[in-house]
Amino acid sequence: MCHFDLFDDSLLDDVYRKLNDEMDNESHVRQTLDDLFAGLRERRLKSRDGEWDGFVYRCLRHPLKDVLHQDRFTYHAFNKPRGYSGDAELLDYIYGREEQWPVPETTPLGQRIFEYTTLAPAAEGVRARRGFVADLVDRLADEIHQPHILSIAAGHLREALLSAAVKRRRIGRYVALDSDSESLAEVNRCYSCYGVEAVAASIRQLLTQKVRLGLFDLVYSTGLFDYLPQRAAQRLTWALFQMLRPGGRLLLANFLPGIRDIGYMESYMAWQLVYRTRQEMLDVASYIDQSEIRDIRLFAEEGQNIIFLMVTKR
Numbered sequence: 128m129c130h131f132d133l134f135d136d137s138l139l140d141d142v143y144r145k146l147n148d149e150m151d152n153e154s155h156v157r158q159t160l161d162d163l164f165a166g167l168r169e170r171r172l173k174s175r176d177g178e179w180d181g182f183v184y185r186c187l188r189h190p191l192k193d194v195l196h197q198d199r200f201t202y203h204a205f206n207k208p209r210g211y212s213g214d215a216e217l218l219d220y221i222y223g224r225e226e227q228w229p230v231p232e233t234t235p236l237g238q239r240i241f242e243y244t245t246l247a248p249a250a251e252g253v254r255a256r257r258g259f260v261a262d263l264v265d266r267l268a269d270e271i272h273q274p275h276i277l278s279i280a281a282g283h284l285r286e287a288l289l290s291a292a293v294k295r296r297r298i299g300r301y302v303a304l305d306s307d308s309e310s311l312a313e314v315n316r317c318y319s320c321y322g323v324e325a326v327a328a329s330i331r332q333l334l335t336q337k338v339r340l341g342l343f344d345l346v347y348s349t350g351l352f353d354y355l356p357q358r359a360a361q362r363l364t365w366a367l368f369q370m371l372r373p374g375g376r377l378l379l380a381n382f383l384p385g386i387r388d389i390g391y392m393e394s395y396m397a398w399q400l401v402y403r404t405r406q407e408m409l410d411v412a413s414y415i416d417q418s419e420i421r422d423i424r425l426f427a428e429e430g431q432n433i434i435f436l437m438v439t440k441r
Contacts, residue, residue, distance in 0.1 A: 136185060136189060138162075138163070138166040138167075138170075139185075139186065139189045139191045140189075141162075142159055142160075142162065142163045142166075142191055143189070143190055143191040143194060145159040146159055146191075146194050146236065147194070150235065150236040150239070151235070153239060156236070156239045156240070156243070157239075157243055160240065160243045160244075163391065164247070164387060164388060164390065164391050165387075166390070167186075167389075167390025167391050167394060168385075168387055168388075168389055168390040168391075169390075170182055170390055171389050171390040171393060172385060172389070172390075179393075182394075183393065183394045186394040186395060187394070187395075191395075192395060194236070194240075195240060195395045196395070197233050197234045197236055197237030197240060198233070198237050198240035198241045198244055199220070199231035199233050199237065199241060200217070200220045200221075200241050200244050200245050201240065201241075201244055201395055201396050203216065203217050203220065204217055204392075204396035204397065204398045205395065205396055205397045205398075207397070209307060209309065212354065212397075212398050212399065212400075213350060213353070213354070213398065213400075214282075214307070214310075215282030215283040215307065215309075215310045215313065216283075216309075218253060218282060218283070218285070218350070219283060219285070220241075220245055221245055221250045221253045221254060222253075222254065222257060222285045222288075223245075224245050224246060224250075224254070225254055226288070230242075244391075247387070247388050247391075248386060248387045248388055248430050248432050249382070249386055249387070249388035249392065249432055250388075251430050251432070252382070252386075252428055252430050252432030252433040253433070255428040255429060255430065255432075255433065256349050256380055256428060256433050256435075257285060257286045257289065257349075258286075258289060259428065259435070260286040260347060260349060260378070261286040261287075261288075261289035261290045262289075263345070263347075263378065264276060264286065264287075264290045264292055264293065264298070264345070265290055265291055265292045267292075267344060267345055267376075268292035268297040268298060269292075271344055272299075273297065273298065273299030273300075274298060274299055274343075274344040274345065275298075275299050275300040275301075275302075275341070275342070275343045275344050275345075275372070276298060276300065276301045276302070276343060276344065276345045276346075276347075277302045277304065277340060277343045277345070277346045277347070277370065278301075278302065278303050278304065278347055278348070279304055279333070279346065279347065279348035279351060279367065280304070280305055280306075280330075280348055280350055280351035281303035281304055281305045281310065281314060281325075282305065282307075282310050282350065283310055283313045283314060283317070284303045284314050284317070284318060284323065287301070287317075287318050287321070287323065288317075293318070293321050293323070294321065296321060296322060298321075298322070300322075300324070300341075300343075301318075301321070301322065301323045301324065302323075302324045302326055302340055302343075303318070303323055303324065303325050303326065304326045304327075304328050304333075304338075304340070305325075305326075305327070305328075306327065306328065306329045306330070308327065311325040311326075311327055312325075326338075326340065330351070330359075330363060333363065333366055333367070334359075334362055334363060334366055336366065340370065341370075342370060342371065342372045342375070343370055343371060343372060343375060344371075344372055344374070344375045344376070345375065345376050345377075345378065346367045346368075346370050346371060346375070346376075346377050346378070347377070347378035347379070347380075348363075348367070348378075348379055348380070349378070349379075349380040350380070351363075352379055352380065352381045352401070352403070352411070353381055353382050353400040353401055353402075354400065354401060355401060356401065357407065357410065357411070360401075360411045361410070361411050361412075361413060361414045362414065364377070364379065364411045364412055364414065364415065364438075365414040365415055368412075368415050368419070368438060368440065371440040372440070373440060373441065374421070374439065374440060374441075375439070375440050376437055376438070376439050376440075377436075377437070377438045377439075377440075378435060378436070378437050379408075379411065379435070379436045380433050380434065380435050380436075381401075381402070381403045381408055381433065381434055381436075382400050382402050382403075382432060382433055382434075383402060383403070383404070383405075383427065383431060383432060383433065383434050384402040384403070384404060385402075386402075386432050387432075389402075403434070405425055405434060408425060408434050408436050409423070409425060409436070411436065412436065412438055415438065418441075419440060419441055420438060420439070420440065420441065421439045421440060421441045422437075422438075422439040423436070423437070423438050423439070424436070424437040424438075425437075
C-alpha cells in the first residue's frame with residue numbers, strides 16, 4: 128500500500144489557485160474539480176485510516192475549504208443543520224437538478240461548484256435510486272390491486288413525485304416513517320392529498336417492535352443503511368422482513384466502496400457513510416430464516432455507485 132506525505136498540500140494548493148484564477152471559465156472549473164475529486168479519492172483509498180484522518184484535518188484548515196463551501200450543497204452537508212448527515216433537505220439539492228428547482232443563491236463560483244457536485248456520480252446514483260423506487264411502486268400497482276407500501280427513513284419521500292400510481296391513487300396505503308419532524312411535515316404538506324401517512328418513529332422503536340403498522344406488499348429503505356453498522360443492519364433487515372405480507376418485497380440500498388466522490392464527501396462535506404461490498408450487502412439478510420425467502424436479488428444502478436438488495440417473502 129502506498130503511503131502519502133501528510134504534509135503535502137500540493138493538490139490543495141493547485142486546486143485553490145486554479146479555482147480563483149479561472150472561476151469564470153466553466154470548463155476549467157469542471158476540470159479542476161475533476162482533478163480534486165480524483166486526487167482525494169486516490170489519497171483516501173491508498174492511505175491508512177490515521178493518515179487519511181490527518182489529511183482531512185489539513186484539508187479543513189486550508190483556504191480551499193472556504194472556496195468550496197461557497198457551494199451550498201457542500202456547505203449544507205458539512206454543517207448538518209438538522210443535526211445529522213444526509214438529511215432530506217440536502218437530498219433535495221440533488222433531486223432539484225431533475226425537477227428544475229431554483230439553484231440556491233451564492234457566488235458565481237459557488238454556483239459553478241454546485242453544478243458540478245450535484246451532477247457528480249454519487250448524486251447521479253441518488254437520482255437513479257429515486258427513479259428505481261418510483262418505477263417499482265408503479266409496477267407494484269400494476270401487479271397488485273391497491274398495494275400497501277412502507278418507506279423507512281422516508282425523508283421528503285421525493286420518489287412519490289415520480290410515481291404515476293401515487294398521483295392516480297392506485298396505492299391502498301403508503302406509510303412514510305421517519306424520526307425527523309421537519310421531514311414528516313414536508314411529507315404531509317406534499318403528499319397527504321394522495322393519502323400518504325406520515326408516521327413519527329425511530330429505528331430503535333422498529334427494532335424493539337414498539338411500532339405496529341401492519342403488513343405490507345413493499346417495505347423499502349434506500350438511505351438509512353449507509354449509516355448502520357453491520358449488526359444493526361442485520362437486525363433491522365430481519366425486523367422489516369417480518370412486516371411483509373406473503374409475496375411481499377423488501378428493498379434496501381447502500382453505497383458501494385470506492386466511489387469516485389468518496390474523498391470529497393469525507394473531507395469537505397464531512398459526509399461519512401458505511402460502504403458495503405456485494406457480499407456484505409447479502410450478509411445483511413443473514414438473520415432471516417432461509418425457508419421464508421422466495422427470492423433474493425442483488426443489483427446495482429448503472430453508475431455502480433449504489434447497490435440494491437431485494438428479498439421476496441414466500
